[in-house]
Amino acid sequence: MPQRIAGPEIERLIQLLAKVPGLGPRSARRAALHLIKKKEQLLGPLASAMAEAVDKVRVCSVCGNVDTADPCNVCTDPRRDDATLIVVEDVSDLWALERAGAMNARFHVLGGTLSPLDGIGPDDLNLKSLVSRVAAGGVKEVILAVNATVEGQTTAHYITDQLSGLGVKLTRLAHGVPVGGELDYLDEGTLAAALKSRTVF
Numbered sequence: 043m044p045q046r047i048a049g050p051e052i053e054r055l056i057q058l059l060a061k062v063p064g065l066g067p068r069s070a071r072r073a074a075l076h077l078i079k080k081k082e083q084l085l086g087p088l089a090s091a092m093a094e095a096v097d098k099v100r101v102c103s104v105c106g107n108v109d110t111a112d113p114c115n116v117c118t119d120p121r122r123d124d125a126t127l128i129v130v131e132d133v134s135d136l137w138a139l140e141r142a143g144a145m146n147a148r149f150h151v152l153g154g155t156l157s158p159l160d161g162i163g164p165d166d167l168n169l170k171s172l173v174s175r176v177a178a179g180g181v182k183e184v185i186l187a188v189n190a191t192v193e194g195q196t197t198a199h200y201i202t203d204q205l206s207g208l209g210v211k212l213t214r215l216a217h218g219v220p221v222g223g224e225l226d227y228l229d230e231g232t233l234a235a236a237l238k239s240r241t242v243f
Contacts, residue, residue, distance in 0.1 A: 106151030155193035
């Protein structure tokens with residue numbers, strides 16, 4: 043059995059960092075060592091920022107985004123188009139679309155996708171409030187910006203059923219060839235989706 047080479051506080055820091063997506067045990071050790079070496083410049087300010095985030099970060103009661111205000115800055119921005127609502131699986135998807143800056147619309151975060159195998163049903167997601175937002179009026183188009191996975195498509199079909207009869211246009215993100223992509227490097231599913239979603243040139 044390997045001997046412990048660091049104190050319990052450092053071991054705990056490594057264990058917690060290893061739970062961050064994208065960091066395994068080895069990456070967590072490297073990150074912990076880097077933080078410790080830069081204690082004054084990084085570790086102290088990071089600990090302070092995290093403590094402040096614990097106190098101030100809220101989940102928006104309107105759209106499900108995370109921010110320090112409720113409603114969030116996206117929901118209170120008067121320049122946004124109230125008639126267009128983009129539905130995403132997670133906050134990271136909302137942030138990705140915001141970085142792209144392609145559309146100045148409103149958002150709705152589901153908090154995941156339907157997955158019966160994992161025990162995730164409609165009541166586990168932010169679906170009732172989505173239907174309520176659309177039923178309240180003012181929304182003309184709902185864009186389903188869910189991932190092109192089995193769970194994402196199942197969720198999209200469920201939402202389509204729930205919103206039918208509410209008089210809104212339902213669209214989804216195009217699937218297919220990425221900008222700058224070469225056909226030879228794409229998988230068969232992506233190519234098939236690109237052919238089905240072809241547009242007039």
